[in-house]
Amino acid sequence: ETGVTQSPTHLIKTRGQQVTLRCSSQSGHNTVSWYQQALGQGPQFIFQYYREEENGRGNFPPRFSGLQFPNYSSELNVNALELDDSALYLCASSFRGAYEQYFGPGTRLTVT
Amino acid sequence: RKEVEQDPGPFNVPEGATVAFNCTYSNSASQSFFWYRQDCRKEPKLLMSVYSSGNEDGRFTAQLNRASQYISLLIRDSKLSDSATYLCVVNTLLYSGGGADGLTFGKGTHLIIQP
Numbered sequence: 001e002t003g004v005t006q007s008p009t010h011l012i013k014t015r016g017q018q019v020t021l022r023c024s025s026q027s028g029h030n031t032v033s034w035y036q037q038a039l040g041q042g043p044q045f046i047f048q049y050y051r052e053e054e055n056g057r058g059n060f061p062p063r064f065s066g067l068q069f070p071n072y073s074s075e076l077n078v079n080a081l082e083l084d085d086s087a088l089y090l091c092a093s094s095f096r097g098a099y100e101q102y103f104g105p106g107t108r109l110t111v112t
Numbered sequence: 113r114k115e116v117e118q119d120p121g122p123f124n125v126p127e128g129a130t131v132a133f134n135c136t137y138s139n140s141a142s143q144s145f146f147w148y149r150q151d152c153r154k155e156p157k158l159l160m161s162v163y164s165s166g167n168e169d170g171r172f173t174a175q176l177n178r179a180s181q182y183i184s185l186l187i188r189d190s191k192l193s194d195s196a197t198y199l200c201v202v203n204t205l206l207y208s209g210g211g212a213d214g215l216t217f218g219k220g221t222h223l224i225i226q227p
Contacts, residue, residue, distance in 0.1 A: 035215070048214060056214055100158055101158075102158065105154070
């Protein structure tokens with residue numbers, strides 16, 4: 001196992017609501033990246049956090065936001081949920097400068 | 113053109129056979145390359161990094177051709193447990209000077225090993 005944990009495992013929300021997903025990175029890792037994986041697709045990069053700041057973002061709107069805490073854990077927040085936000089949300093931890101990223105088990109979000 | 117392209121399959125292969133997957137990537141500035149394995153409804157797991165010199169890990173061999181922007185994975189003596197989706201992954205620095213490095217994934221190639 002990678003040592004990356006995520007919570008909750010599953011979540012059901014209604015369109016328009018807000019959601020917060022959580023991730024604890026692997027021991028020794030200081031960088032957290034978030035990905036969205038829709039059914040039948042590869043994961044899509046949302047953003048990356050290092051030193052408690054967002055330092056890179058993929059093609060996602062501002063209603064996707066995040067935080068990183070001093071212990072390197074992270075949150076992903078999504079506001080004004082849309083039906084298309086239904087997906088598996090994955091966080092990956094890594095050490096700055098090392099290219100390999102290790103994924104947590106994901107949170108499966110369903111928006112109805 | 114998609115950034116990382118793979119044949120989605122499925123590849124139906126008898127146990128013990130050799131199977132090869134390929135993928136192409138579009139960004140010539142890409143820094144590093146990987147194969148991840150993903151089982152149904154699970155997270156992607158790093159299978160191996162891919163180097164220009166080629167690298168081998170047991171039954172798995174990966175090759176990178178930077179000139180053609182092409183990555184391959186070869187699985188020898190396939191096992192039932194190799195059945196999974198194999199994701200071709202490229203890591204590209206988003207900004208120069210040590211900025212974020214987001215992974216770009218292909219859609220994956222679905223492999224089914226048949227007894």
